[in-house]
Amino acid sequence: MSDQMPDAQPQFLTVGEGEAAREIAMIVRPAQAGNGAPTLVWLSGYRSDMSGTKAVELDGLAAELGVACIRLDYSGHGLSGGSFGDGTISRWLEEALAVIHHIAPDRVILVGSSMGGWIALRLAQELARQGGPKLAGMVLIAPAPDFTSELIEPNLKAKERKSLAERGYFEERSPYSPEPNIYTRALIEDGRANRVLDGIIETGCPVHILQGMKDPDVPHAHAMKLVEHLPADDVVLTFIRDGDHRLSRPGDIALLLSAVKGIIRSSTNRQMPA
Numbered sequence: 001m002s003d004q005m006p007d008a009q010p011q012f013l014t015v016g017e018g019e020a021a022r023e024i025a026m027i028v029r030p031a032q033a034g035n036g037a038p039t040l041v042w043l044s045g046y047r048s049d050m051s052g053t054k055a056v057e058l059d060g061l062a063a064e065l066g067v068a069c070i071r072l073d074y075s076g077h078g079l080s081g082g083s084f085g086d087g088t089i090s091r092w093l094e095e096a097l098a099v100i101h102h103i104a105p106d107r108v109i110l111v112g113s114s115m116g117g118w119i120a121l122r123l124a125q126e127l128a129r130q131g132g133p134k135l136a137g138m139v140l141i142a143p144a145p146d147f148t149s150e151l152i153e154p155n156l157k158a159k160e161r162k163s164l165a166e167r168g169y170f171e172e173r174s175p176y177s178p179e180p181n182i183y184t185r186a187l188i189e190d191g192r193a194n195r196v197l198d199g200i201i202e203t204g205c206p207v208h209i210l211q212g213m214k215d216p217d218v219p220h221a222h223a224m225k226l227v228e229h230l231p232a233d234d235v236v237l238t239f240i241r242d243g244d245h246r247l248s249r250p251g252d253i254a255l256l257l258s259a260v261k262g263i264i265r266s267s268t269n270r271q272m273p274a
Contacts (some may be wrong), residue, residue: 005038010079015098022075022082024095025050027060037264038136039068039105043096043123045114046143047174049078053248054141054256056109061257069263072099076185078273085169085182088114088190089095093122100133107136109263111256114218115246123197137204137263141244141256142211144218146227148191151218152183161225164188175216176246180192197229206234206266210258212243252272 010025027050032035040062042055049055049070062069074092075082100108112120117134123137144151155163163170164185171180195204207230211223219240227235238259241253 007119011238013102015075015095017211022095023080024075024099025079025150026069026070026072026099026103027059029062029069033070035066035068036169037067037247038107038109038267039070039103039133040260041096041110041233042069042071043109043112043184044074044077044114044237045116047077047114047177048116049073049133052113053246054113054253057253058260061260068083068105069104070099070103072096077212085184087184088187089118089122089194090190093119093126096107097130097132100127104236105133107267109137109138109139109260109267110135111141111260112143113141113247114144115147118138118147118194118196120146121145121201122194122202123217124205125196127147128202128204135203136267137205138203138207139256139259139263140207140226141211141247142215142218143209143223143226146191146195147218148183148188149195150197150222153188163165167180173195178193197225199229200231201229201233203230203233206236208238208264210238210240210243210249210255210259211253212240212245214242215245217245218274220253 010027010029012023014021015024042058050073055071061071073080074095076084076087110120169182169184171182171261174181209223211220227237242245
């Protein structure tokens with residue numbers, strides 16, 4: 001049985017050159033022979049990695065369906081090299097693009113959680129511009145596009161602004177980890193260059209957004225704002241009334257896997273001859 005296969009071992013890809021070179025960890029599950037479904041690509045959130053609950057559950061779904069799945073850790077996260085403090089959206093986007101181009105699937109479904117939703121939307125733009133796999137769909141979980149300029153900058157306290165100016169970063173307590181969250185000036189400045197909520201986003205594929213209404217980190221109004229910037233796409237927005245930011249409870253996971261299966265089904269139907 002495919003879901004009884006031993007876990008694939010991480011592979012490493014060097015991204016960047018010279019002092020910017022870092023080893024990016026990825027776990028690649030190949031498709032079963034003859035399975036032409038798009039490859040699932042997992043994109044984690046800020047300070048999350050490919051061994052989190054949702055990522056592992058997505059890989060389990062891929063095993064069950066016989067479809068390919070790619071998971072990766074951004075630099076400074078999980079098993080990857082590089083310093084977290086050097087991380088920016090551009091840098092983490094470069095790594096995700098490098099992994100996708102290295103594996104070179106024909107079609108992909110991007111599954112992005114929180115900041116991974118922002119990176120998924122930027123990936124859609126870059127794949128359209130550079131060429132590469134065709135986007136067959138997206139599933140975005142509590143997506144946080146432009147979170148640096150939309151959610152962090154407007155709410156900075158005086159002492160945080162002072163710390164950014166003097167030290168180049170500020171820290172805040174994390175509800176998910178004993179270690180504080182660190183936000184650098186480089187991350188915030190680079191975030192402005194990667195904004196997607198300043199015009200129409202054309203993904204050219206169906207998009208399913210899952211959003212908790214009790215999310216303390218990304219307000220559900222942010223998901224509604226994102227939908228307004230996707231006017232050309234087939235977008236489904238599912239609100240989970242008592243859902244938090246992580247959306248990792250069994251019922252939340254069931255909704256995620258159902259959304260992914262729906263996109264796989266619709267992509268297979270679109271491939272069929274008329």
